[in-house]
Amino acid sequence: MLSLPFVPAGRQPLYLQLYQYIRSEAEAGHLVSGEKLPSKRQLAKQLKLSVVTVEGAYSQLVAEGYLESRDRSGYYVLPVAVRPELAAQSPVPNVPPLQDGERHYRFDFATSGGDPSSFPFSTWAKLSREVLSSRDQALLSAAHPQGVPELREAIVRHLYQFRGIRVSPEQVIVGAGSEFLSTLLVQLLGNQGGYALEDPGYGKIARIFQANGARVCPIPLDGQGLRVDRLEESGARVVHITPSHHFPLGTVMPISRRIQLLEWAGQAPDRYIIEDDYDSEFRFSGRPIPALQGLDREGRVIYLNTFAKSLAPSLRIGYMVLPVPLLERYRKELLFYSSTVPSFEQYTLALFMERGHLDRHIARTRSRYQARYAALLRAAEDSGLSRMCSFSGGEAGLHLLMTVKSPRSQPELTRLAAEAGIRLYPLDTYYLCELSKDRFCTYVMGYGKMSEGDLQDVFKLLSTIWLF
Amino acid sequence: MLSLPFVPAGRQPLYLQLYQYIRSEAEAGHLVSGEKLPSKRQLAKQLKLSVVTVEGAYSQLVAEGYLESRDRSGYYVLPVAVRPELAAQSPVPNVPPLQDGERHYRFDFATSGGDPSSFPFSTWAKLSREVLSSRDQALLSAAHPQGVPELREAIVRHLYQFRGIRVSPEQVIVGAGSEFLSTLLVQLLGNQGGYALEDPGYGKIARIFQANGARVCPIPLDGQGLRVDRLEESGARVVHITPSHHFPLGTVMPISRRIQLLEWAGQAPDRYIIEDDYDSEFRFSGRPIPALQGLDREGRVIYLNTFAKSLAPSLRIGYMVLPVPLLERYRKELLFYSSTVPSFEQYTLALFMERGHLDRHIARTRSRYQARYAALLRAAEDSGLSRMCSFSGGEAGLHLLMTVKSPRSQPELTRLAAEAGIRLYPLDTYYLCELSKDRFCTYVMGYGKMSEGDLQDVFKLLSTIWLF
Numbered sequence: 001m002l003s004l005p006f007v008p009a010g011r012q013p014l015y016l017q018l019y020q021y022i023r024s025e026a027e028a029g030h031l032v033s034g035e036k037l038p039s040k041r042q043l044a045k046q047l048k049l050s051v052v053t054v055e056g057a058y059s060q061l062v063a064e065g066y067l068e069s070r071d072r073s074g075y076y077v078l079p080v081a082v083r084p085e086l087a088a089q090s091p092v093p094n095v096p097p098l099q100d101g102e103r104h105y106r107f108d109f110a111t112s113g114g115d116p117s118s119f120p121f122s123t124w125a126k127l128s129r130e131v132l133s134s135r136d137q138a139l140l141s142a143a144h145p146q147g148v149p150e151l152r153e154a155i156v157r158h159l160y161q162f163r164g165i166r167v168s169p170e171q172v173i174v175g176a177g178s179e180f181l182s183t184l185l186v187q188l189l190g191n192q193g194g195y196a197l198e199d200p201g202y203g204k205i206a207r208i209f210q211a212n213g214a215r216v217c218p219i220p221l222d223g224q225g226l227r228v229d230r231l232e233e234s235g236a237r238v239v240h241i242t243p244s245h246h247f248p249l250g251t252v253m254p255i256s257r258r259i260q261l262l263e264w265a266g267q268a269p270d271r272y273i274i275e276d277d278y279d280s281e282f283r284f285s286g287r288p289i290p291a292l293q294g295l296d297r298e299g300r301v302i303y304l305n306t307f308a309k310s311l312a313p314s315l316r317i318g319y320m321v322l323p324v325p326l327l328e329r330y331r332k333e334l335l336f337y338s339s340t341v342p343s344f345e346q347y348t349l350a351l352f353m354e355r356g357h358l359d360r361h362i363a364r365t366r367s368r369y370q371a372r373y374a375a376l377l378r379a380a381e382d383s384g385l386s387r388m389c390s391f392s393g394g395e396a397g398l399h400l401l402m403t404v405k406s407p408r409s410q411p412e413l414t415r416l417a418a419e420a421g422i423r424l425y426p427l428d429t430y431y432l433c434e435l436s437k438d439r440f441c442t443y444v445m446g447y448g449k450m451s452e453g454d455l456q457d458v459f460k461l462l463s464t465i466w467l468f
Numbered sequence: 469m470l471s472l473p474f475v476p477a478g479r480q481p482l483y484l485q486l487y488q489y490i491r492s493e494a495e496a497g498h499l500v501s502g503e504k505l506p507s508k509r510q511l512a513k514q515l516k517l518s519v520v521t522v523e524g525a526y527s528q529l530v531a532e533g534y535l536e537s538r539d540r541s542g543y544y545v546l547p548v549a550v551r552p553e554l555a556a557q558s559p560v561p562n563v564p565p566l567q568d569g570e571r572h573y574r575f576d577f578a579t580s581g582g583d584p585s586s587f588p589f590s591t592w593a594k595l596s597r598e599v600l601s602s603r604d605q606a607l608l609s610a611a612h613p614q615g616v617p618e619l620r621e622a623i624v625r626h627l628y629q630f631r632g633i634r635v636s637p638e639q640v641i642v643g644a645g646s647e648f649l650s651t652l653l654v655q656l657l658g659n660q661g662g663y664a665l666e667d668p669g670y671g672k673i674a675r676i677f678q679a680n681g682a683r684v685c686p687i688p689l690d691g692q693g694l695r696v697d698r699l700e701e702s703g704a705r706v707v708h709i710t711p712s713h714h715f716p717l718g719t720v721m722p723i724s725r726r727i728q729l730l731e732w733a734g735q736a737p738d739r740y741i742i743e744d745d746y747d748s749e750f751r752f753s754g755r756p757i758p759a760l761q762g763l764d765r766e767g768r769v770i771y772l773n774t775f776a777k778s779l780a781p782s783l784r785i786g787y788m789v790l791p792v793p794l795l796e797r798y799r800k801e802l803l804f805y806s807s808t809v810p811s812f813e814q815y816t817l818a819l820f821m822e823r824g825h826l827d828r829h830i831a832r833t834r835s836r837y838q839a840r841y842a843a844l845l846r847a848a849e850d851s852g853l854s855r856m857c858s859f860s861g862g863e864a865g866l867h868l869l870m871t872v873k874s875p876r877s878q879p880e881l882t883r884l885a886a887e888a889g890i891r892l893y894p895l896d897t898y899y900l901c902e903l904s905k906d907r908f909c910t911y912v913m914g915y916g917k918m919s920e921g922d923l924q925d926v927f928k929l930l931s932t933i934w935l936f
Contacts, residue, residue: 063863064757065692065722079724093792095638098612098799112610119608125600132593140587140780142580144566170563176644176784176808183651187679207804211655213681224533254533256547289532312608314811316644324561331566336675340644343782345810395531 002038006047014049015056022057026066026080033079037067106421107458111248111399111446112313118365119312123357124348131347139347143339147174147319148346154353155319161359162281163291165303171321173330176340178276178306178318179208182240184337185302185320186212188330189272193237198226200430202247202276205240214238218432221246225253228260239264240274244289247278248430248444250393250401252289261292265300272326277305279397281362282369299323307349309398310362317341317349369398375452376400376445376459383459384467398448401427403440406466410441416465422458470506474515482517483524490525494534494548501547505535574889575926579716579867579914580781586833587780591825592816599815607815611807615642615787616814622821623787629827630749631759633771639789641798644808646744646774646786647676650708652805653770653788654680656798657740661705666694668898670715670744673708682706686900689714693721696728707732708742712757715746716898716912718861718869720757729760733768740794745773747865749830750837757864767791775817777866778830785809785817837866843920844868844913844927851927853934866916869895871908874934878909884933890926 006021008014025031037043040058044051058075061067067075131139138148146152152169159165175181182205186195191214197206199218206216217234219226226241239261243253253261265271275292283289293303306318322330339346352358373394380386380402394400406413410426417424427442447455474489476482493499505511508526512519526543529535535543599607606616614620620637627633643649650673654663659682665674667686674684685702687694694709707729711721721729733739743760751757761771774786790798807814820826841862848854848870862868872881878894885892895910915923 063720065720065724065726078722092634092636093639095636095792095795097638098614098803117605121600125597128596128600129593132589132596137585140782142781146566166560168560168563170565171561176648177806179805180644180648180808183655187651191681204804211802213659252531252533254546256533258533313610313806314608316806316808316810324563327563334679335566336672337647338645338781338784340648340784340808342784342810342813345813 002035003046004038004043013056015053015060018047018049018053018057019060022061023064023066026077031077033077035077037075037077039074105418105423107450107454108423109399109425109443109445109447109450110423111425111444111448115365115368115449118361118368120357120361124352127348127351127355127357128344131344131351139343141343143341143343143346145335145337145339146170146172147339147341148343148350150350150354151346152319154350158353158358159303159321162362163277163294165291165293165321167293167303167321171324171327172319173322174317174319174339174341174346176318177308177316178278178304179204180340181304181318181320182208182274183212184334185274186214188326188334189238189270191215193270194235196226196231196234196236196239197432198241198246199432200248200427201240201432202242202278203430203432205276206432209240216432220433221249221251223251224257225251226257226261228257228264231261231264237268237270238272238274240276241292242276242278243292244277244280245283245396246393247276247397248393248399248401248427250395250397250399252396253292258292258295262295262298262300266298271300273301275301275303277303279309280305281310282366282398283396293321296323299325302326310358310365311349315345315349317345369448372447372450372452372455373400376447376450376455379452379455379459382456383463385459385463388466399444399446401442402445403442404466406441408466413441413466417462420461420465422461470503471514472506472511481524483521483528486515486517486521486525487528490529491532491534494545499545501545503545504541505543505545507542573886573891575918575922576891577867577893577911577913577915577918578891579893579912579916583833583836583917586829586836588825588829592820595816595819595823595825596812599812599819607811609811611809611811611814613803613805613807614638614640615807615809616811616818618818618822619814620787622818626821626826627771627789630830631745631762633759633761633789635761635771635789639792639795640787641790642785642787642807642809642814644786645776645784646746646772647672648808649772649786649788650676650742651680652802653742654682656794656802657706657738659683661738662703664694664699664702664704664707665900666709666714667900668716668895669708669900670710670746671898671900673744674900677708684900688901689717689719691719692725693719694725694729696725696732699729699732705736705738706740706742708744709760710744710746711760712745712748713751713864714861715744715865716861716867716869716895718863718865718867720863721760726760726763730763730766730768734766739768741769743769743771745771747777748773749778750834750866751864761789764791767793770794778826778833779817783813783817785813837916840915840918840920840923841868844915844918844923847920847923847927850924851931853927853931856934867912867914869910870913871910872934874909876934881909881934885930888929888933890929 006018008017040051040054044054058067062069065078068078069075151174152172155172156167156169191212194215194217195209196217196219199220209216217236219230219234225246231239243258265273277291293301303321307315377391380389388405390403392401404413414424414426424443427444474486476485508519508522512522526535530537533546536546537543619642620640623640624635624637659680662683662685663677664685664687667688677684685704687698687702693714699707711726733741745759761769771789775783845859848857856873858871860869874881882892882894892911895912
């Protein structure tokens with residue numbers, strides 16, 4: 001009978017020490033494939049260990065494939081094709097953290113998100129507690145793949161009230177942000193035939209379509225928005241647009257162009273329009289611009305929106321409304337996907353909307369943003385900079401365009417601002433095609449996070465460094 | 469000068485009534501393209517309205533593209549190509565709700581998720597409150613695209629403690645569940661060359677790969693798990709496996725097969741192994757089976773796991789660990805994607821892990837599930853059904869296999885159980901290829917949600933209906 005000269009040492013459990021000993025003997029080739037080991041009882045006696053200890057070691061070795069247990073015969077060594085380098089413990093790879101690389105700016109006109117300080121924290125916390133204490137089981141079971149019904153119903157009411165859109169909760173799909181939903185859309189619509197985009201536009205959307213294997217067709221704009229006449233020649237089958245407030249130019253697509261766009265979609269089967277309504281809640285004057293979705297009679301418009309602007313980007317809750325024929329395709333092909341938003345967040349948001357908190361929050365922040373918009377124009381006036389700057393595209397949303405007339409070049413103006421601690425975003429960087437780039441010096445100014453004092457400081461600084 | 473015979477009526481704001489009147493006149497063709505409207509002041513006088521009211525109506529009509537404002541000249545009617553059907557308000561589509569279609573079962577052996585009643589609700593609620601009250605700003609800003617650092621560090625500690633895996637937090641990517649992460653992986657690895665899958669296996673994974681445009685190659689298993697010798701001929705470039713506890717068979721892939729698999733990956737550039745470690749926390753005896761990831765020296769193993777089994781499926785938090793070369797590719801190509809998990813959930817889970825609650829919860833539920841596993845075997849014994857049933861694959865996880873020897877066919881046994889209120893899942897349904905289907909009558913029994921009393925009832929019922 002094979003003898004195993006095992007000597008316990010150290011503090012680890014005995015079964016573990018014995019397991020490691022036999023394992024290393026096998027890996028070192030001291031135990032040969034096919035060799036029979038002593039029975040559990042024999043080895044226990046031989047090593048003065050309990051049978052339970054030997055059993056623990058043997059069963060782990062069997063589970064990991066070092067030994068084989070043959071019925072009514074005993075334990076046999078299995079072949080181990082261990083490469084020598086496997087014996088060593090693998091070190092933790094030394095991965096450099098993501099380079100922050102960005103210098104710190106005192107003032108940043110990035111367009112992402114609104115003002116976090118306006119988030120109604122105590123209300124949210126109160127509703128969270130309410131959800132946690134009242135919905136135990138519902139919170140833990142998997143949510144409906146399209147999102148919990150309460151939230152979809154609240155979204156439908158919101159859409160009717162804010163956008164005049166009438167849809168059924170069955171058409172709504174809740175998901176972890178508009179980026180995720182765009183990924184899902186490529187899966188639903190297929191990546192053949194080209195995805196048209198506004199140029200300039202929201203740069204990420206091109207990257208998302210490309211990462212999902214779709215060809216991207218940048219389409220230029222004119223004063224009425226996307227040039228629908230260019231769609232046909234582009235060969236695109238799907239078009240992504242921001243018709244109610246173009247990002248970043250602020251253009252509102254007039255009714256005639258909207259109808260032209262819908263007609264384009266109707267001219268071939270399987271043409272679709274993705275209407276990204278990213279900041280429609282923040283129109284400052286007049287009624288909201290009617291959504292394209294409401295004009296669609298042929299089931300070609302997919303309405304997409306999120307709560308990133310109206311509440312907080314970190315919530316990661318977006319939604320889309322599918323026209324009925326696409327909904328049927330989604331239910332056939334993609335309904336197997338689980339909901340990507342935690343049920344807890346979904347119930348909390350539903351309650352937040354049902355009780356009118358979202359309406360009140362939007363009304364409050366809208367007037368706050370409107371005041372900031374006015375403060376920006378005033379600060380430019382006060383600083384004397386308005387002599388060289390003109391502003392446009394600010395009737396809605398949380399950004400506007402500032403065009404500077406200066407003998408200095410745009411890179412120089414941008415650099416001077418950066419040196420003074422002001423981060424500006426040239427319109428150039430929103431273009432996909434080199435050729436159509438802005439010939440002037442225009443900046444996209446996201447002012448959602450700026451206080452009125454900040455805006456005064458920024459324009460005082462800019463007038464000092466740009467005028468002299 | 470054009471005269472507009474507008475008469476206010478009803479309760480809506482006057483500017484809105486005027487807007488609607490002019491809009492419908494334009495749509496009806498009573499106002500012709502190019503026609504000049506009265507100035508704001510003239511119209512206000514003519515209709516006895518305030519100038520502000522007319523201004524509100526005009527600017528809305530300009531924004532929507534019904535009118536054009538020409539500098540120092542006035543307002544002109546634009547062409548409206550409205551199709552007659554647009555005038556009518558679009559009705560809410562009548563979409564049937566998702567057919568529940570499923571009859572209600574008293575006992576359901578589905579394998580999804582664990583027992584929600586074990587979720588440590590009060591601890592989670594307490595930590596949620598702590599996060600909400602201490603992290604205002606961090607909660608609202610966009611999270612790091614790979615997940616908040618605190619959570620990635622907690623995951624790294626968890627992986628070392630439970631799986632002996634040593635990785636850097638920089639390698640971890642947190643996302644909204646393993647389904648979403650699998651979608652991201654197809655974007656990262658490309659959909660060329662085929663994705664191999666275990667057959668039988670987790671059916672959804674095939675659908676996810678297919679929905680993302682990848683060809684799926686089902687690979688049969690033998691007693692040691694996936695037949696690596698079949699990988700070469702399949703032409704696959706990526707393989708998805710559950711080596712530590714095969715789903716649903718329960719097979720543990722022995723060390724020699726694991727090494728064979730790693731060697732397959734090393735034989736060509738761009739071959740990868742997705743190690744889905746979905747229920748490794750619930751191994752009942754001995755040490756955990758070492759993860760494949762720990763044996764990988766060439767950067768070919770992607771480790772994937774979630775908190776769906778260990779905490780709750782509705783949390784929608786999963787993570788993956790990328791080998792360094794793939795991490796570099798991810799950072800170059802896909803880092804633009806925002807994190808898909810709400811920051812709030814990420815911070816709460818990080819705190820839950822840091823304070824040791826997850827460890828305690830896993831220890832508690834593991835012994836609870838082990839007791840249920842024993843209870844299931846006991847219930848089968850007590851009922852007399854163990855004469856015709858054998859059990860396997862239950863050393864880990866929350867399911868086992870039950871093979872029934874009966875003169876009756878599997879569909880008949882399944883139907884009899886269903887009529888008695890017991891939902892059983894035949895192993896057949898986990899196969900992708902018809903030909904390799906189970907010739908016997910085997911069921912995949914997820915017992916995670918079953919109480920011991922339930923299990924006694926189920927087997928008493930089954931013995932009554934199956935034995936007689």
